[in-house]
Amino acid sequence: xxxxxxxxxxxxxxxxxxxxxxxxxxxxxxxxxxxxxxxxxxxxxxxxxxxxxxxxxxxxxxxxxxxxxxxxxxxxxxxxxxxxxxxxxxxxxxxxxxxxxxxxxxxxxxxxxxxxxxxxxxxxxxxxxxxxxxxxxxxxxxxxxxxxxxxxxxxxxxxxxxxxxxxxxxxxxxxxxxxxxxxxxxxxxxxxxxxxxxxxxxxxxxxxxxxxxxxxxxxxxxxxxxxxxxxxxxxxxxxxxxxxxxxxxxxxxxxxxxxxxxxxxxxxxxxxxxxxxxxxxxxxxxxxxxxxxxxxxxxxxxxxxxxxxxxxxxxxxxxxxxxxxxxxxxxxxxxxxxxxxxxxxxxxxxxxxxxxxxxxxxxxxxxxxxxxxxxxxxxxxxxxxxxxxxxxxxxxxxxxx
Amino acid sequence: xxxxxxxxxxxxxxxxxxxxxxxxxxxxxxxxxxxxxxxxxxxxxxxxxxxxxxxxxxxxxxxxxxxxxxxxxxxxxxxxxxxxxxxxxxxxxxxxxxxxxxxxxxxxxxxxxxxxxxxxxxxxxxxxxxxxxxxxxxxxxxxxxxxxxxxxxxxxxxxxxxxxxxxxxxxxxxxxxxxxxxxxxxxxxxxxxxxxxxxxxxxxxxxxxxxxxxxxxxxxxxxxxxxxxxxxxxxxxxxxxxxxxxxxxxxxxxxxxxxxxxxxxxxxxxxxxxxxxxxxxxxxxxxxxxxxxxxxxxxxxxxxxxxxxxxxxxxxxxxxxxxxxxxxxxxxxxxxxxxxxxxxxxxxxxxxxxxxxxxxxxxxxxxxxxxxxxxxxxxxxxxxxxxxxxxxxxxxxxxxx
Numbered sequence: 001x002x003x004x005x006x007x008x009x010x011x012x013x014x015x016x017x018x019x020x021x022x023x024x025x026x027x028x029x030x031x032x033x034x035x036x037x038x039x040x041x042x043x044x045x046x047x048x049x050x051x052x053x054x055x056x057x058x059x060x061x062x063x064x065x066x067x068x069x070x071x072x073x074x075x076x077x078x079x080x081x082x083x084x085x086x087x088x089x090x091x092x093x094x095x096x097x098x099x100x101x102x103x104x105x106x107x108x109x110x111x112x113x114x115x116x117x118x119x120x121x122x123x124x125x126x127x128x129x130x131x132x133x134x135x136x137x138x139x140x141x142x143x144x145x146x147x148x149x150x151x152x153x154x155x156x157x158x159x160x161x162x163x164x165x166x167x168x169x170x171x172x173x174x175x176x177x178x179x180x181x182x183x184x185x186x187x188x189x190x191x192x193x194x195x196x197x198x199x200x201x202x203x204x205x206x207x208x209x210x211x212x213x214x215x216x217x218x219x220x221x222x223x224x225x226x227x228x229x230x231x232x233x234x235x236x237x238x239x240x241x242x243x244x245x246x247x248x249x250x251x252x253x254x255x256x257x258x259x260x261x262x263x264x265x266x267x268x269x270x271x272x273x274x275x276x277x278x279x280x281x282x283x284x285x286x287x288x289x290x291x292x293x294x295x296x297x298x299x300x301x302x303x304x305x306x307x308x309x310x311x312x313x314x315x316x317x318x319x320x321x322x323x324x325x326x327x328x329x330x331x332x333x334x335x336x337x338x339x340x341x342x343x344x345x346x347x348x349x350x351x352x353x354x355x356x357x358x359x360x361x362x363x364x365x366x367x368x369x370x371x372x373x374x375x376x377x378x379x380x381x382x383x384x385x386x387x388x389x390x391x392x393x394x395x396x397x398x399x400x401x
Numbered sequence: 402x403x404x405x406x407x408x409x410x411x412x413x414x415x416x417x418x419x420x421x422x423x424x425x426x427x428x429x430x431x432x433x434x435x436x437x438x439x440x441x442x443x444x445x446x447x448x449x450x451x452x453x454x455x456x457x458x459x460x461x462x463x464x465x466x467x468x469x470x471x472x473x474x475x476x477x478x479x480x481x482x483x484x485x486x487x488x489x490x491x492x493x494x495x496x497x498x499x500x501x502x503x504x505x506x507x508x509x510x511x512x513x514x515x516x517x518x519x520x521x522x523x524x525x526x527x528x529x530x531x532x533x534x535x536x537x538x539x540x541x542x543x544x545x546x547x548x549x550x551x552x553x554x555x556x557x558x559x560x561x562x563x564x565x566x567x568x569x570x571x572x573x574x575x576x577x578x579x580x581x582x583x584x585x586x587x588x589x590x591x592x593x594x595x596x597x598x599x600x601x602x603x604x605x606x607x608x609x610x611x612x613x614x615x616x617x618x619x620x621x622x623x624x625x626x627x628x629x630x631x632x633x634x635x636x637x638x639x640x641x642x643x644x645x646x647x648x649x650x651x652x653x654x655x656x657x658x659x660x661x662x663x664x665x666x667x668x669x670x671x672x673x674x675x676x677x678x679x680x681x682x683x684x685x686x687x688x689x690x691x692x693x694x695x696x697x698x699x700x701x702x703x704x705x706x707x708x709x710x711x712x713x714x715x716x717x718x719x720x721x722x723x724x725x726x727x728x729x730x731x732x733x734x735x736x737x738x739x740x741x742x743x744x745x746x747x748x749x750x751x752x753x754x755x756x757x758x759x760x761x762x763x764x765x766x767x768x769x770x771x772x773x774x775x776x777x778x779x780x781x782x783x784x785x786x787x788x789x790x791x792x793x794x795x796x797x798x799x800x801x802x
Contacts, residue, residue, distance in 0.1 A: 015456040049476070055416040056480060057487035064486065067494050068479040071472040075450070078469040079457060085465065086458035093468050098542065141499065 002034040002124070002164045006134065006155035010172040011229035012076045013043035022083040024170070024232050025129055029089055034124050036162065038134045038155040039080055041072025062107035066136070066145045070096070073133035073151070081131045091129040094120070096136035096143065101154065103137035103144045110137055110144035112153065115161040124162070132158060149210025156213045160220030167222050168236070170229040173208055175237030176201065178399035179254040183387050186400040192238040193252055194245055198224075200342045200376045201255045214239065242344060250345035250352060251397040254390050257338040260290065260307040262368065262380060263316060267301040267328035274326065275304060281319050287312045291338070291371045291378060301328075305369055307380065310334060336368065337386035340378040341393055353377050359396040365389050402566045403435040403525070407535065407556035411573040412630035413477045414444035423484040425571075425633050426530055430490055435525050437563065439535045439556040440481055442473025463508035467537070467546045471497070474534035474552070482532045492530040495521070497537035497544070502555065504538035504545045511538055511545035513554065516562040525563070533559060550611025557614045561621030568623050569637070571630040574609055576638030577602065579800040580655040584788050587801040593639040593646055594653055599625075601743040601777045602656045615640065643745060651746030651753060652798040655791050658739040661691065661708040663769065663781060664717060668702040668729035675727065676705060682720050688713045692739070692772045692779060702729075706770055708781065711735060737769065738787035741779040742794055754778050760797040766790050 005028075007021050021037075028035050049068055053060040060068075077093035084091035100116035123130045134151025137144045146153050152169060159167035176198065179187040193201075195218035202211045208226050217224050217239065227236025242248075268274055275294060282289050292306040308316050313332065320330055346352045353370075356377055360367060365388065369380040381389055394400065406429075408422050422438075429436050450469055454461040461469075478494035485492035501517035524531045535552025538545045547554050553570060560568035577599065580588040594602075596619035603612045609627050618625050618640065628637025643649075669675055676695060683690050693707040709717050714733065721731055747753045754771075757778055761768060766789065770781040782790055795801065 015453065018457060052416065052480065053483055056419060056484045059487070060483040061486040064479040064482045064494055067496075068476060068483070071476050075469060075472050078465040079453065081465045082454055082461040082469070083457045085462040086460070093465055095468075 001166070002036075002162065003028055004036045004038060004155050004159040004162075004164045004167045006038040006151060006167065006169045007040065007080075007229060008151070008169075008171045009040045009043035009046070011170050012039055012041070012080070017229070018076075018079055018083050021080060021170075021229055022087055022089075024229060025084060026087060026089055027232075029129065035129045036120065036124070036132060036158060036164070037080065037129060038132045038151055038158060039073060039076045040134050040151040042076050045072040045075070063142060066107050066143050069145055070133070070136040070143045073135050077131045077133040084129055084131075089129060090127055091131055092123055093131045093133065094123075095133050096154070097138040099130070099132045099158065101137040101157070103139050103146070105139040105142070105144065107142075107144055109147035110139065112137060112146070112157050113139075115157055117158070117161045120158070121162060149212055152210050152213035153216060156216045156220065156222050156224070159222045160216070165223070166225060167217065168225045168227060169209060169213075170227055171208060172228060172230060173226075174228045174231060174234050175226045176208060176239070177253065179390050179394050180256065183256070183390050184254070184394045187394065188400055190237045190252060191235070192240060192245055194242040194344055195239060196242065196375055197252050197342050197344055198239045200340065200373075201253055209239070245344065248344040250349045251341055251343035251399065253342050253399070254393045255340045255342060256386055256390055257340075258383060258386065259310045260336060260338050260380075261310050261313050261316075262305060262307050262333040262336045263320070264331045264333070265304040265320075265323070265327050266330070267297070268304055268323075269326055270296065270300055270302045274323075275302075278304070278320075278323055281322065282308070282316065285315050285319050287316055287319070291369050291380060293369045293371075307336075307338065307369070335383045336380050337383045337389075338378055338380055339386060339389045339393065340376050341397070342376045344375055346375050346377075355396050356393060359392040360389055363388055363392045365392075403437075403563065404429055405437045405439060405556050405560040405563075405565045405568045407439040407552060407568065407570045408441065408630060409552065409570075409572045410441045410444035410447070412571050413440055413442070413481070418630070419477075419480055419484050422481060422571075422630055423488055423490075425630060426485060427488060427490055428633075430530065436530045437521065437525070437533060437559060437565070438481065438530060439533045439552055439559060440474060440477045441535050441552040442470075443477050446473040446476070464543060467508050467544050470546055471534065471537040471544045474536050478532045478534040485530055485532075490530060491528055492532055493524055494532045494534070495524075496534050497555070498539040500531070500533045500559065502538040502558070504540050504547070506540040506543070506545065508543075508545055510548035511540065513538060513547070513558050514540075516558055518559070518562045521559070522563060550613055553611050553614035554617060557617045557621065557623050557625070560623045561617070566624070567626060568618065569626045569628060570610060570614075571628060572609060573629060573631060574627075575629045575632060575635050576627045577609060577640075578654065580791050580795050581657065584657070584791050585655075585795045588795065589801055591638045591653060592636070593641060595643040595646055595745055596640060597643065597776055598653050598743050598745055599640045601741065601774075602654055610640070646745065649745040651750045652742055652744035652800065654743055654800070655794045656741045656743060657787055657791055658741075659784060659787065660711045661737060661739050661781075662711050662714050662717075663706060663708050663734045663737045664721070665732045665734070666705040666721075666724065666728050667731070668698070669705055669724075670727055671697065671701055671703045675724075676703075679705070679721075679724060682723070683709070683717065686716055686720050688717055688720070692770050692781060694770045694772075708737070708739065708770070736784045737781050738784045738790075739779055739781055740787060740790045740794065741777050742798070743777045745776055747776050747778075756797050757794060760793040761790055764789055764793045766793075
């Protein structure tokens with residue numbers, strides 16, 4: 001069987017950790033598996049290079065930042081190859097270019113155009129473990145980088161291109177949990193979860209897997225496993241198609257997102273198209289508007305509530321300037337959290353939302369905004385009640401069992 | 402005029418030093434010069450990578466060491482380009498491959514095969530300052546490195562390939578001195594020196610320029626300037642063809658080499674070819690034998706003295722095992738120094754050697770071995786008298802004037 005294994009910065013941090021990773025690969029090779037490893041830069045290295053560049057220029061040129069930052073992954077790929085060769089396992093490091101990864105020329109946040117995996121396939125055929133430097137590609141004879149979570153993307157794209165049986169994403173946590181174990185001590189590790197549930201969980205704050213790589217895995221039909229390089233004997237969490245999940249739980253997990261701001265626009269004069277104007281202006285500025293609630297009053301005015309990411313708050317305020325005279329006032333509340341209940345089984349079960357509202361009411365937690373999709377219920381509540389809310393929801397759905 | 406500027410690890414060490422280097426380039430650009438810069442890894446980085454690799458493997462595979470080590474020069478080239486772009490000077494970093502440098506596939510000590518400088522020439526034509534990562538090339542789709550002093554070699558080879566007017570080698574010293582200023586306080590900086598004198602000086606211990614790059618500069622007729630990036634207003638030392646040096650001094654400088662061992666083989670049975678056998682065995686083992694003296698005794702036996710580099714001592718002892726029964730005894734003396742007097746004018750002046758012997762005799766320094774060439778006299782003396790010998794020689798030839 002052919003496996004793509006991706007090792008993050010913590011897994012590659014230092015000689016001992018690299019040896020540990022080499023042993024994981026060795027075990028698979030001894031089973032007769034083909035292995036391609038994709039590696040991140042050693043923990044902390046990328047930030048070191050960024051701060052070096054920032055000490056030289058306040059706005060370092062993007063094209064050169066890519067050459068600079070790509071070096072971290074090249075270093076860790078050659079170190080892992082040195083380690084494997086030392087253990088008697090044939091291995092070869094490959095840069096993004098050598099692995100055939102071409103991208104668009106959008107430096108610092110390039111998109112993979114295509115992968116020519118012939119070089120990689122030949123190495124696999126010749127019995128090599130190929131170690132691909134993650135996070136990077138090539139365009140117009142220059143190195144490009146893929147932005148945040150780029151190494152996960154590299155791994156998934158390669159797994160799709162060589163039709164690997166599985167893509168294992170190694171980090172320092174054992175997999176995906178029913179809730180953040182730091183908040184809910186009796187949170188349970190999930191054995192499996194669907195791409196769509198994972199997308200809801202990762203975009204909502206479960207930081208183990210980036211949304212972009214889960215989306216790509218879904219598109220390319222790549223089976224993902226999230227697991228820990230420090231406890232390689234635990235099974236991790238499999239992320240796969242809905243059809244492959246035999247027993248679909250009603251609720252799989254509870255996620256929180258503390259990095260949202262609620263924007264309230266009160267007593268908007270309710271002329272046609274005003275909401276459309278507001279949201280197209282925000283969209284044009286690249287602001288990711290999430291939950292929206294509109295309340296039409298009896299006096300012919302409307303209240304509008306929505307959330308935006310905390311990082312976009314200044315940009316949002318700029319956009320809203322234009323609409324200040326069309327309403328009574330606008331306020332911005334950063335002291336909120338978004339708590340979400342995610343589960344495939346919601347599609348076929350009723351009463352899931354009612355249980356959630358009841359659980360929060362029983363804990364004296366007010367819900368400010370509610371939004372729902374086929375497989376999730378999201379609620380905006382006061383930030384200082386977020387932990388209590390997650391625990392209450394975890395309990396009501398008996399996720400520890 | 403077109404200049405190739407090479408900046409060593411100390412010149413590139415840290416943000417402030419990189420800004421300093423960028424200012425040197427800026428001054429030339431403002432004069433209307435074309436500039437290609439060749440850079441080493443930031444001071445200490447290469448050693449850090451080597452010790453990381455050694456903590457993973459006692460004998461790291463050469464092919465991967467090249468990928469690993471080449472990253473240091475890529476980092477410094479992109480940082481310098483970031484700095485120049487920030488100052489409004491168009492610049493682009495180029496890896497060895499991007500600069501068109503192909504080598505043989507002798508990893509860790511590759512030789513430059515050829516340079517396809519079309520890419521580089523186009524950037525120069527378009528007004529860019531190209532920043533080439535030194536020390537590296539490309540062979541069979543893999544990175545290669547050129548070994549010690551590799552960045553100097555890159556600079557000289559590029560200067561030859563684009564027919565630059567000059568190749569300036571920047572370090573933390575102001576140029577080539579008549580003797581090591583730490584030993585001889587009144588040593589003087591030389592304004593100019595011939596390739597051949599420089600070769601004698603550099604192979605004898607003046608560590609500013611590596612022999613390989615001086616040899617290549619001589620072959621490609623590249624004018625070298627050795628100068629300091631920390632005092633860019635001082636003129637440095639020009640290394641050029643003998644014909645360009647108008648006033649040829651009798652003695653240019655005094656060099657010492659403390660890393661030699663004298664091997665003495667006493668009372669060898671003087672059968673034909675024994676010396677030839679010894680030296681061909683040493684040559685076959687890759688040991689660089691330097692000075693040789695043979696003394697034939699009246700009893701039909703011979704004494705043989707020669708020097709080898711201290712790093713080759715164990716290998717030499719292995720080779721000599723075979724000859725132990727053919728002589729009375731063999732001894733190895735590490736407490737020696739080689740002191741050399743170098744100067745073009747020796748070709749046409751007599752009495753230079755006599756002055757040297759007299760100077761040492763007046764200081765009670767015994768000479769164990771002497772060897773001479775057209776432009777140099779080398780003498781083996783006791784190591785603890787080396788400093789006194791250099792000062793005495795410096796004085797007798799009035800090199801401070």
